[in-house]
Amino acid sequence: MTTLPTTTAAVWVYEHGGPDRLVHERKPLPALGPTDVLVAVDTAAVSGWDLKYRRGLQPGTDLPGRHPFPMPQQLGREAAGTVIATGPDTRLLQPGDRVVAVVHPENPHAPETHRGLGNLSTGIAVPGHQAPGAYADYLVRDERLFLPVPAHVDLEQAAVTLWPYGTSHRVLRDRLRVTPGDTLLVTGAAGPMGLATLQLAQIFGLRSIATTRYAARAEALRAATGAEIVVTEDLDAARHAIRDLTRGAGVDHAVDYSSHRDLLRLALEVLRLGGRLCPAAGEQNPPGPMPFTVFDLTRLEADIVGVRGARHDDALRVMSLLADGRLRSPIAARFPLSRAAQAHDLMENGTDVVGRILLKPGT
Numbered sequence: 001m002t003t004l005p006t007t008t009a010a011v012w013v014y015e016h017g018g019p020d021r022l023v024h025e026r027k028p029l030p031a032l033g034p035t036d037v038l039v040a041v042d043t044a045a046v047s048g049w050d051l052k053y054r055r056g057l058q059p060g061t062d063l064p065g066r067h068p069f070p071m072p073q074q075l076g077r078e079a080a081g082t083v084i085a086t087g088p089d090t091r092l093l094q095p096g097d098r099v100v101a102v103v104h105p106e107n108p109h110a111p112e113t114h115r116g117l118g119n120l121s122t123g124i125a126v127p128g129h130q131a132p133g134a135y136a137d138y139l140v141r142d143e144r145l146f147l148p149v150p151a152h153v154d155l156e157q158a159a160v161t162l163w164p165y166g167t168s169h170r171v172l173r174d175r176l177r178v179t180p181g182d183t184l185l186v187t188g189a190a191g192p193m194g195l196a197t198l199q200l201a202q203i204f205g206l207r208s209i210a211t212t213r214y215a216a217r218a219e220a221l222r223a224a225t226g227a228e229i230v231v232t233e234d235l236d237a238a239r240h241a242i243r244d245l246t247r248g249a250g251v252d253h254a255v256d257y258s259s260h261r262d263l264l265r266l267a268l269e270v271l272r273l274g275g276r277l278c279p280a281a282g283e284q285n286p287p288g289p290m291p292f293t294v295f296d297l298t299r300l301e302a303d304i305v306g307v308r309g310a311r312h313d314d315a316l317r318v319m320s321l322l323a324d325g326r327l328r329s330p331i332a333a334r335f336p337l338s339r340a341a342q343a344h345d346l347m348e349n350g351t352d353v354v355g356r357i358l359l360k361p362g363t
Contacts, residue, residue, distance in 0.1 A: 008029050010136040012075075019345045037090060041079050044136075045159050045160045051344060076128050078163050083146075093146065099149055104162075110122050147315065158319075160331075164196035165200065171197060177276070181205060182253060184197075185270060188257035194257045196329070199224070250272030256280060272300075331358060
């Protein structure tokens with residue numbers, strides 16, 4: 001009988017601050033519960049959420065129906081790997097199965113789930129939020145917190161699909177309600193969410209304009225997403241590009257991932273009559289009231305919609321697109337788990353990074 005690991009290398013944060021606050025250490029693994037699986041992690045991904053958690057989130061963060069964000073914490077929402085052991089009552093997975101971690105688990109008994117809003121369901125501890133995340137060699141979790149990965153799908157690509165593409169799918173299909181031929185503005189487009197939104201926009205038949213802070217990212221962003229126009233965050237240049245693409249009418253939809261007040265204002269200004277805006281960054285910098293007036297919404301008859309993650313159906317749909325070869329995330333860099341601090345530093349400070357930054361446990 002193979003001896004199973006009882007400890008794992010992992011990355012924890014004990015106090016808020018910069019990348020130097022990340023601690024690489026060994027931790028005991030919990031015992032396998034009846035429906036738990038033990039997964040050897042092939043890939044964990046660095047996300048904006050991980051950076052935000054490490055820094056201390058935005059002031060006053062509170063998700064209704066969820067427990068507070070604990071400290072210390074093992075970071076990491078996204079991961080993929082292979083099942084190496086199962087509890088006695090597992091029914092969905094078995095040793096040898098390739099799996100991806102569920103990033104937006106749903107509580108099937110929550111009233112929100114019965115309303116079709118499983119992404120808002122209460123009474124759960126989300127890994128990387130209230131429960132230990134995926135920055136580790138091994139994970140022990142209930143089998144329902146993983147989805148199977150087809151044999152032909154690359155585990156790295158699986159690891160970086162559910163969060164950005166699942167959420168982007170919900171933004172486009174349900175919150176903005178896009179239709180083929182619509183025009184879309186994506187601000188802060190070079191991050192994981194922007195890349196995913198633009199790729200899905202191309203699949204859905206949209207015409208897209210993207211903005212990014214750094215000119216060095218523009219060509220790689222265009223190549224990775226098929227955006228018709230990519231502009232650096234010069235507001236006048238963006239206004240001219242949008243006017244030219246839409247013949248003065250404005251865009252049908254805008255989604256903001258930049259969190260910057262001026263770009264959020266730009267997104268509202270360039271909406272066409274009856275357009276829709278989704279401020280999806282989760283915060284605004286500098287903090288303060290949103291840069292809109294009641295009259296802005298009245299004159300445009302605009303819809304402004306929020307989003308808080310994907311539903312299970314969104315996850316299944318984007319996994320199907322991945323399996324069909326229609327999605328692919330560019331990979332910017334790979335780091336061993338022990339160099340998580342360098343990975344965080346690159347994501348925060350790299351001016352030419354377009355693509356995902358990965359952690360490779362076991363290397």
